[in-house]
Amino acid sequence: MSIYDTLNEQQREAVFHTEGPLLILAGAGSGKTRVLTHRIAYLIEEQHVNPWNILAITFTNKAAGEMRERVDQLVGFGADSVWVSTFHSLCVRILRRYIDRIGYGTSFTIYDSDDQKSLMKEVCRKLNIDTKIYKERSLLAAISSAKNELVNPMEFELNVLGDFGKKKIAEAYKEYQRQLQSNNALDFDDLIMKTVELFQTCPDVLDYYHERFRYLMVDEYQDTNGAQFQLIHLLARKYHNLCVVGDDDQSIYKFRGANIENILNFEKAFADTKVIKLEQNYRSTQNILNAANEVIRNNTGRKAKTLWTENEEGTPILFHQFQTSFEEAEFVVGDIASKVREGEGEYSDCAVLYRTNAQSRVFEEKLVFAGIPYKLVGGVNFYARKEIKDLLAYLKTIDNALDDLAVRRIINVPKRGIGATTLGRIQDYADEHEMSFYDALKLADEIPALSRSASKVKPFVLFIQTLRSKLPFLSVSELLKEIIDETGYVRDLVAEDTEEAQGRIENIEELVNKVVTYEESAESPTLSGFLEEVALVADIDSLEEGSNYVVLMTLHSAKGLEFPNVYLTGMEEGLFPSYMSLHSDDPEKEIEEERRLCYVGMTRAMKKLYLTCARQRLVRGEVQYNPVSRFIKEVPSLLMESAGHKTDKLKEAQKNAAYAAAKTAFKSKAFEPRQFTVKKSEGLDYGVGDTVQHIKFGRGVVAAIVEGGKDYEVTVDFESAGRKKMFASFAKLKKV
């Protein structure tokens, strides 16, 4: 039996169709990604295509990693020569080689969103743009949309004649781009745009890649934007061996410029395209699949698809409406705990999905309390933390001193007594002489306006120059350790002697670990190589393989993944579909995008799907009362079991009181989930039945104590405030 026998007829047809454009349009869980991996195997093993000539593009690093793994399993020798890559890392590799052909240096820096914001601040300052009227973030968004459609500053300017507001954006775009270039830096959107520019202006480079990538494959094609489409189009122009797979029902990145038309128009763009539809779903139970189909049916303007499965019918979808978001989280966490306890699955079989990152917080609290391991995908990214950014800025400065932002970030870290006036004067000098900020620093002695403050700048320059001269002899980890020692970064944190400083030290240790891991895994590790890898870490990468924990993530991050048990939470109008979509200029269209997101979420589930919502929820500190999401109502009641939580008046009152207490706790600083380091009390000096005193609620009798993984949950019947539940370490109850 060959590996191709495990495919169905349509899948096999797609795998065996290797020459010419191929569009595989199919619903969720129908084996699209599986077809791609088998196709790679088939090309190599049966068609004797050189693995070197195959390129597979996926959307996230996580997906690329999974595909890499699957290809390694299927193909023996040569699998590692296949390029499996995201759009961004593909472009980085191409640009590192050839970007000097279009006016950049090949050791360019990649700016993340924080870097972009600082740069835009600088642009606005320079152009006297009032950031109260034109917010940096909206300017950047406008520029990003332009780049996603390959509109350069000049074209942008031509299009806005007469429109004053847009003219300002055009000015900002022009200056922003100029500064990027003079810093020898690219933002994320540039990675694609500059690669397209490179291909369009250097036919010999394009031709090299035509020969290099004879066979192209793109997963999640429905989420490509105009620039990405152009890139693929250029790459496939010579041999037309392009296979794209996607699902128009799962297009969820319109806000990033994804163009659903790309998939609908594929046949127009590539003549004699072969279209294959896959209709059998292998992932989900019949109930889950039917429910998802019924929901997505409410969208208009889609290519009609029927998706069926031979899988078992499965249990009905469970719908629960809770009083508060805390109860919702309690239920989800309790359910996961009991599944694992009963041996029905592992933590890693469970995923909690929500519409926005902020919703994770309550789940985190409950999981911490229950002592359940979890992984938060998204949220504060490791690399966005201050200490990590500082040290990376040192590395960037050493690697590429044209990066003004990096240099400015660390010039006073640690404090070197260089004042804002001095920095301003250096910047002016750099602007005037059209040089980088760092080059101006080197000339500090010659800047008359600086006079004596020049002496403060010198040690910094000397330090950087020394490290740079050592670069050929030091490994990246040795370099990093030297920076840490010489700057006294960790020493200062140790002296601070706070819990926060301790946390930062641990992060720095983790960064050192990261460098060491990089050095062990990279073929020829370099400083640029390390910085590049770091710049490309998307949020999803914090999901490690093979560990046993519950995954919390947004619906957007869940694309392409599958889990036995999925909890789709916060199913409320105003949350999902989002408030923004309901109040947009074109709500109908926006709600369709939300519905696709709902379809993505539901179809992640293999065995069990839970849909939950809450009557009351805190949003930015305010209580919101949201009705049940319309998407719930689109699921036929036959497929769904509703566990309505009807509460009598008394119970409701008690719940509201508990909710108020929880709200207080929620608002208190101590509840910041990231610093949620509750020390489990060494036993409590009160027990059930004891009378206790609370600082706010007064006297009460302890009704129950539940032991959690890290703390105790104490229920108290207060004389005046009624029944309340609280964490022992926060409540600070005193026995009376």
Ligand SMILES: Nc1ncnc2c1ncn2[C@@H]1O[C@H](COP(=O)(O)OP(=O)(O)OP(=O)(O)O)[C@@H](O)[C@H]1O
């Ligand atoms: N012919 C098959 N026989 C058995 N299992 C299959 C077959 N085809 C796909 N599967 C399994 O079904 C599941 C879904 O496959 P895959 O992830 O490739 O679907 P997909 O179409 O890419 O889904 P999505 O739209 O969510 O990205 C996987 O677990 C895969 O191994």
Ligand SMILES: [Mg+2]
């Ligand atoms: Mg897939």
